[in-house]
Amino acid sequence: MENMPASWKLLLMLVLTASCGRVHAETLDPSPKPPASAPALSANMRKVAVLQSQNSTQNVQLLNPLNLSLECSLTADHDKLPNISAFWSQDGREIPDSRLSATLEDQQYHVRRLFYIAGEEMLGRYSCVFENGVRADFILATPPFGEVRDKPVVSYGGDFVVLPCKMEEAKPKPLSWRWFRGNKTHKEQISEQPQRFQIHSEERKSKLKVINLTHEDAGVYYCGAVYAIGTTMNPVELKVITYQEPLKPFIGILIEVVLLVAVIFLCEKRRSKKNTSKGNEENPDQNNINLQEEEKGAEEGSSTRQRRV
Amino acid sequence: MSSVAAEPPHEQQAPGGKRIMSPAPTDAAEYKPPDGGWGWMVVVGAHISIGFAYSTPKALSIFFKDIQEDLGASYSEIAWISSIMLAVMYAGGPVSSVLVKRFGSRPIVIVGGLMCGVAMVTASFGRSIVYLYLSIGIIGGCGLCFNLNASLTIISKYFLTKRPLANGLAMAGSPVFLCFLAPLNQFLLGDFGWRGSLLILGGMMLNCCVAGALMRPVTPPRNSSAAAAQKIMEKTTQHNTSKKGRCLSNARKFLDLSFFKDRGFIIYLIGNTLFIFGAYAPIVFLSAYAVSQGVEEYSAAYLLSIMGFVDMFVRPGTGLIANSKWIRPRIQYFFGFAMIFNGACHLLCPMMKSYAFLVGYAVFFGVGFGMVFALIFECLMDLMGNQRFPSAVGLVTIIECFPMLLGPPTAGLLVDIFQDYKYLFFMCGAVIMSGGLFLIIMNIYHYHMLEKEKAEHNGAPSQDAENQDGVSLSEAQRESTEPETTQTNGDPQDPSPDDTEPDVTDHF
Numbered sequence: 001m002e003n004m005p006a007s008w009k010l011l012l013m014l015v016l017t018a019s020c021g022r023v024h025a026e027t028l029d030p031s032p033k034p035p036a037s038a039p040a041l042s043a044n045m046r047k048v049a050v051l052q053s054q055n056s057t058q059n060v061q062l063l064n065p066l067n068l069s070l071e072c073s074l075t076a077d078h079d080k081l082p083n084i085s086a087f088w089s090q091d092g093r094e095i096p097d098s099r100l101s102a103t104l105e106d107q108q109y110h111v112r113r114l115f116y117i118a119g120e121e122m123l124g125r126y127s128c129v130f131e132n133g134v135r136a137d138f139i140l141a142t143p144p145f146g147e148v149r150d151k152p153v154v155s156y157g158g159d160f161v162v163l164p165c166k167m168e169e170a171k172p173k174p175l176s177w178r179w180f181r182g183n184k185t186h187k188e189q190i191s192e193q194p195q196r197f198q199i200h201s202e203e204r205k206s207k208l209k210v211i212n213l214t215h216e217d218a219g220v221y222y223c224g225a226v227y228a229i230g231t232t233m234n235p236v237e238l239k240v241i242t243y244q245e246p247l248k249p250f251i252g253i254l255i256e257v258v259l260l261v262a263v264i265f266l267c268e269k270r271r272s273k274k275n276t277s278k279g280n281e282e283n284p285d286q287n288n289i290n291l292q293e294e295e296k297g298a299e300e301g302s303s304t305r306q307r308r309v
Numbered sequence: 310m311s312s313v314a315a316e317p318p319h320e321q322q323a324p325g326g327k328r329i330m331s332p333a334p335t336d337a338a339e340y341k342p343p344d345g346g347w348g349w350m351v352v353v354g355a356h357i358s359i360g361f362a363y364s365t366p367k368a369l370s371i372f373f374k375d376i377q378e379d380l381g382a383s384y385s386e387i388a389w390i391s392s393i394m395l396a397v398m399y400a401g402g403p404v405s406s407v408l409v410k411r412f413g414s415r416p417i418v419i420v421g422g423l424m425c426g427v428a429m430v431t432a433s434f435g436r437s438i439v440y441l442y443l444s445i446g447i448i449g450g451c452g453l454c455f456n457l458n459a460s461l462t463i464i465s466k467y468f469l470t471k472r473p474l475a476n477g478l479a480m481a482g483s484p485v486f487l488c489f490l491a492p493l494n495q496f497l498l499g500d501f502g503w504r505g506s507l508l509i510l511g512g513m514m515l516n517c518c519v520a521g522a523l524m525r526p527v528t529p530p531r532n533s534s535a536a537a538a539q540k541i542m543e544k545t546t547q548h549n550t551s552k553k554g555r556c557l558s559n560a561r562k563f564l565d566l567s568f569f570k571d572r573g574f575i576i577y578l579i580g581n582t583l584f585i586f587g588a589y590a591p592i593v594f595l596s597a598y599a600v601s602q603g604v605e606e607y608s609a610a611y612l613l614s615i616m617g618f619v620d621m622f623v624r625p626g627t628g629l630i631a632n633s634k635w636i637r638p639r640i641q642y643f644f645g646f647a648m649i650f651n652g653a654c655h656l657l658c659p660m661m662k663s664y665a666f667l668v669g670y671a672v673f674f675g676v677g678f679g680m681v682f683a684l685i686f687e688c689l690m691d692l693m694g695n696q697r698f699p700s701a702v703g704l705v706t707i708i709e710c711f712p713m714l715l716g717p718p719t720a721g722l723l724v725d726i727f728q729d730y731k732y733l734f735f736m737c738g739a740v741i742m743s744g745g746l747f748l749i750i751m752n753i754y755h756y757h758m759l760e761k762e763k764a765e766h767n768g769a770p771s772q773d774a775e776n777q778d779g780v781s782l783s784e785a786q787r788e789s790t791e792p793e794t795t796q797t798n799g800d801p802q803d804p805s806p807d808d809t810e811p812d813v814t815d816h817f
Contacts, residue, residue, distance in 0.1 A: 154498075
């Protein structure tokens with residue numbers, strides 16, 4: 001039935017609906033264009049990949065458990081073989097009993113398969129692989145986070161820190177939020193403890209406040225957006241340092257500033273002493289006294305002569 | 310005995326053609342600025358000081374996201390930090406002018422540097438947003454205000470012939486420091502968090518104290534009789550003013566409203582206000598506009614770096630050009646031209662759809678922006694002269710506070726109403742261009758009127774003190790023994806007689 005020509009399928013459907021006397025819109029495939037998937041098994045979602053000679057990859061966002069129909073259409077090359085074999089694989093491993101032979105219709109070979117995605121363990125990379133090596137990948141996942149923070153959040157021992165997590169407006173709302181701590185393989189959930197962790201979650205945002213930080217609190221924290229079908233994780237690294245760490249560069253800069261200022265003022269004093277001694281030799285009159293006063297005045301920092309009385 | 314150098318204020322600024330040079334005698338108490346030597350070290354100090362002043366409010370925005378999360382504040386509450394800092398920096402101008410006139414530039418810059426350092430260090434311990442408003446916004450803003458004003462003043466004291474170049478080099482501090490602070494702040498944020506970064510930034514701002522130490526006060530050579538006469542005159546004027554008079558003159562010290570009688574000053578002020586209103590909004594919205602045109606976010610942020618990079622070189626370049634023989638007498642027109650160029654850039658921006666065109670726009674924007682900012686204070690110095698510049702710049706900055714704070718939000722409002730960025734650019738371009746046109750046209754009129762007044766003035770033999778109020782009188786008493794008929798400029802614009810060309814008397 002799957003390999004029936006399109007026109008025949010349409011005729012069959014018309015006959016069926018006419019005999020029923022009314023159109024059951026729900027039993028028909030919700031996607032509007034032929035070739036429709038088999039009406040007996042209704043798919044909630046249908047994804048198609050059209051291939052020519054290159055591989056393709058598609059991201060599929062899933063929220064709830066559903067029936068998913070994946071289709072690959074390969075455009076025939078000049079060989080125009082009547083049949084071509086293909087198989088489906090999940091995460092690189094061939095799915096048993098999925099190998100089939102696709103016939104050429106309208107310059108294309110079609111393969112499709114219906115998958116029932118029940119839970120998080122069934123998410124992953126599904127591929128249809130044709131005999132000639134061309135493949136289409138469908139990456140099934142929960143909605144990903146848009147912005148992933150690459151820099152760690154840094155905070156200080158004894159202080160508190162707020163780790164934020166946000167799911168953008170464009171993406172679907174998660175059912176709830178959870179926070180985890182650990183590494184890629186083993187994560188344990190953080191529960192609210194009044195003295196240590198506070199979790200504040202809204203529809204699209206969640207914040208984990210860690211109070212009274214110690215060095216053991218450093219590490220990677222995962223914020224999880226929970227959907228019916230699975231949880232998306234967003235890693236945030238936390239670094240805890242002591243107050244001494246930024247203090248060292250600060251003191252370094254302070255010393256540099258004090259040194260430079262001292263050097264500048266010393267140079268100036270030396271130069272003015274030279275000038276006044278020169279002045280003493282050249283003008284042994286009232287001018288000299290004025291110059292000396294003015295030099296001292298310069299060092300006092302006043303540059304407006306007329307105000308100085 | 311000193312003679313009263315009675316130049317009316319509106320005759321002090323006519324570089325446009327009045328190059329009938331007085332034989333500036335070097336033994337007059339009106340000193341000839343050094344124009345070199347230690348002056349270049351002062352330019353380095355001013356470069357650092359101005360650099361921190363303009364780039365810190367922008368560079369701080371890198372920390373805002375983290376501060377926002379930790380202190381639980383909204384985005385607009387955090388953005389107020391920068392606004393308060395900028396507002397205080399500009400509004401504190403008059404106070405800073407008074408202090409600079411009283412104490413000289415050096416102590417003020419050192420105090421400013423200390424205030425900035427203290428502000429950042431205390432901010433690093435902040436627990437609430439109001440605390441940050443006070444420490445970064447108010448104390449930091451005050452410190453930056455002292456830095457800015459004092460640095461500009463000391464340049465005007467050290468340079469005359471090479472002043473446009475010195476101004477260009479000093480103002481180049483702003484893009485240089487921004488280019489340097491922005492990635493540094495990112496790096497510090499990753500290593501130390503926002504608290505540690507503020508601490509280290511405070512330490513770096515203490516380098517303004519080093520800049521201040523470089524600003525050695527000018528020691529003009531004086532002969533004793535002139536100095537003594539000066540002091541006597543000072544004493545007598547002080548004794549003569551009554552208590553009320555002294556109170557009024559003190560108040561007048563802060564806001565010298567006599568400036569508003571000066572036609573050149575008003576023209577400059579209006580042109581400047583128009584420019585500042587439209588100047589900052591394109592910078593704020595450029596990356597958002599680029600993203601809306603389909604450019605990816607990282608490349609859009611790169612546009613601003615391109616603009617800053619171009620700006621870095623354009624400012625000293627403009628200073629060099631403005632210093633040349635042909636441009637210097639017509640510097641006010643050059644300023645107006647730079648503004649028109651800037652405005653034209655913005656008007657053309659909405660036609661830039663692809664990334665390559667946007668990069669071109671960023672380059673030309675950098676050129677225009679750099680040209681205007683290299684000249685913005687040079688033109689004021691040119692108009693006002695050395696003595697009145699500190700008070701003038703204080704007045705200008707406090708008035709500029711308003712367009713600066715109103716510009717970007719108004720532009721943002723336009724974007725919100727029309728849902729399209731092009732109206733923002735049209736508005737900014739139109740406002741800036743009208744400012745430039747206003748400057749050019751009004752300056753033509755102004756110089757024309759000056760020539761007329763000068764012709765009448767030369768007819769009347771009596772040299773009358775036309776500008777006399779207490780403050781500027783004492784400043785005008787600079788023991789000029791120059792004949793008033795040839796005294797058309799407050800400062801000897803160009804002491805070397807080689808530059809006086811007979812055909813320059815006509816300012817076209």
